[in-house]
Amino acid sequence: MPLRLLKYAFSKNHPDTAFFTQPEKLKKSYDVVIIGGGGHGLAAAYYLARDHGITNIAVLERGYLGGGNTGRNTTIVRSNYLTPEGVKFYDTSVKLFQDLSEDLDINLFYSTRGHFTLAHTESAMRTMRWRAEVNKHAGVESSVVGPEEILKACPQLDISCNDHAPILGALYHAPGSIARHDAVAWGYARGAYQRGVDIFQSTEVLDIKTEHGKVVGVNTNKGYIATNHVLSAVAGFTPRITQMVDIKTPIIIQPLQACVTEPMKPWLNSILVSGSLHVYVSQSSRGELVMGASLDPYELHSTRSTLDFVEGLSANILDMFPFLSNVKVVRQWAGMADMTPDFAPIMGKTPVEGFYLDAGWGTWGFKATPVSGKTMAETIANNQAPELIHSYRLSRFSDYELTGEKGAASVGH
Amino acid sequence: MKLLKCPVNGSRPISEFVFGGEFRVMPNPDIATDAEWADYIFNRQNAPGIKKEWWFHSPSGTWFIAERNTVTDEVINTYLLNQTSMEFSHE
Numbered sequence: 001m002p003l004r005l006l007k008y009a010f011s012k013n014h015p016d017t018a019f020f021t022q023p024e025k026l027k028k029s030y031d032v033v034i035i036g037g038g039g040h041g042l043a044a045a046y047y048l049a050r051d052h053g054i055t056n057i058a059v060l061e062r063g064y065l066g067g068g069n070t071g072r073n074t075t076i077v078r079s080n081y082l083t084p085e086g087v088k089f090y091d092t093s094v095k096l097f098q099d100l101s102e103d104l105d106i107n108l109f110y111s112t113r114g115h116f117t118l119a120h121t122e123s124a125m126r127t128m129r130w131r132a133e134v135n136k137h138a139g140v141e142s143s144v145v146g147p148e149e150i151l152k153a154c155p156q157l158d159i160s161c162n163d164h165a166p167i168l169g170a171l172y173h174a175p176g177s178i179a180r181h182d183a184v185a186w187g188y189a190r191g192a193y194q195r196g197v198d199i200f201q202s203t204e205v206l207d208i209k210t211e212h213g214k215v216v217g218v219n220t221n222k223g224y225i226a227t228n229h230v231l232s233a234v235a236g237f238t239p240r241i242t243q244m245v246d247i248k249t250p251i252i253i254q255p256l257q258a259c260v261t262e263p264m265k266p267w268l269n270s271i272l273v274s275g276s277l278h279v280y281v282s283q284s285s286r287g288e289l290v291m292g293a294s295l296d297p298y299e300l301h302s303t304r305s306t307l308d309f310v311e312g313l314s315a316n317i318l319d320m321f322p323f324l325s326n327v328k329v330v331r332q333w334a335g336m337a338d339m340t341p342d343f344a345p346i347m348g349k350t351p352v353e354g355f356y357l358d359a360g361w362g363t364w365g366f367k368a369t370p371v372s373g374k375t376m377a378e379t380i381a382n383n384q385a386p387e388l389i390h391s392y393r394l395s396r397f398s399d400y401e402l403t404g405e406k407g408a409a410s411v412g413h
Numbered sequence: 414m415k416l417l418k419c420p421v422n423g424s425r426p427i428s429e430f431v432f433g434g435e436f437r438v439m440p441n442p443d444i445a446t447d448a449e450w451a452d453y454i455f456n457r458q459n460a461p462g463i464k465k466e467w468w469f470h471s472p473s474g475t476w477f478i479a480e481r482n483t484v485t486d487e488v489i490n491t492y493l494l495n496q497t498s499m500e501f502s503h504e
Contacts, residue, residue, distance in 0.1 A: 239459035239460040239461070240460055240461065243460045248452065248456040248457075249457075249459065250455040250456055250457060251457070251459050252434075252457060252459055253459065253461075253483075297432055298432035299432070299435075299459075299464075299483050300483055300484075300486055301461035301484045302484060302485070308414070308415075308428070341455060397451060397455040397456070398451045398452075400447075400451060
């Protein structure tokens with residue numbers, strides 16, 4: 001438990017200070033400008049300051065901190081991926097997450113629940129076995145389990161799914177967890193701020209200036225900043241930023257929707273995912289069921305919600321848990337997912353010198369917040385991407401060397 | 414329910430349609446370099462705006478073009494591509 005909490009247990013006052021104070025004005029120049037005040041951007045700022053001694057950094061956020069996909073995901077953290085590179089990368093992230101509450105001195109409500117990826121067909125079982133073996137090989141706890149073990153963890157589940165999609169088994173991943181996502185952004189923001197990083201909300205980047213293929217500055221709605229290093233960590237806004245530096249990417253923006261129910265007494269400990277029913281569900285520490293489905297089926301740069309989504313999702317949830325029929329959905333929302341063709345991110349250097357990309361986080365970005373921050377900080381500090389993210393480089397698309405993670409996406413997209 | 418106008422069948426529920434991606438001209442595979450071909454396969458004009466896209470009306474098997482604003486989701490126009498036109502083929 002963070003010591004700060006314990007201290008307050010004996011105090012009548014709770015004089016918590018603000019997490020950060022926004023400076024009045026942008027400085028004329030910064031060593032590094034980070035576009036995007038979400039988990040990824042703030043984590044990069046934090047690790048640059050903490051591990052590399054680079055503190056003259058501005059984080060620019062057009063809205064408010066953690067208001068993008070950091071605050072819109074369904075908070076699942078796991079490492080049961082399909083490629084050896086992916087397993088290693090996400091496992092590093094899970095391990096960082098496990099110590100992150102201590103590290104950032106903030107309660108992230110990090111809660112290890114166990115994660116079941118349900119298989120309703122033989123072909124899905126085959127993928128589960130494949131993933132289990134790749135995971136075990138990398139030392140990640142994953143195994144294929146049968147219906148009895150699923151029911152033991154979650155007796156409320158209708159294992160036949162209303163008789164039309166019987167569950168044959170699952171990939172069980174014990175370290176699967178959930179966390180309070182906005183606290184991750186706040187924790188990193190405070191840690192970065194304490195080390196001298198400037199954070200600006202309501203500050204939109206309008207243009208990136210380059211000279212002879214090198215970044216020289218950034219134009220914002222609050223003025224110009226001279227800088228030679230720009231990191232774009234803006235998820236669904238990536239195409240607007242890459243357009244400013246004339247970089248082409250395969251990213252397509254599609255909305256991903258989610259919703260929560262009214263709070264209930266705790267009954268669902270595990271995280272359940274069904275690829276066939278396009279559902280993932282967990283119960284938050286507040287008691288709400290947090291639920292998501294697959295992507296909206298076409299490109300759209302918008303965070304609008306639809307009735308189609310909540311209807312479709314509810315029908316599938318009721319196949320799994322018929323007793324939820326009277327439970328109300330209280331909130332729904334959407335995020336703009338920056339999808340890549342191989343379901344792997346795009347990280348590292350780009351053809352424009354001094355312009356770094358942390359993008360292509362589609363539907364899988366939250367769990368990678370710590371590791372992406374750490375590896376992008378390393379990339380910027382050394383001007384070279386570490387081995388861990390080599391297979392996520394932008395040039396993999398011109399090298400025809402993709403990193404196929406589609407089979408590890410939580411639901412069939 | 415969102416509707417989309419199929420040029421053959423009129424306004425139909427969006428669930429009857431499949432998004433086919435941005436309309437693009439294929440480079441000539443016989444003379445395209447590896448880099449040009451990779452650019453064609455993977456890269457997209459992905460910034461928001463009014464775009465020309467392929468859509469498919471699934472029940473009737475109709476492929477057609479929609480001009481759509483990818484920020485507001487407003488469809489400006491839908492039409493069949495003139496199959497005799499050279500729009501299909503590479504430059």
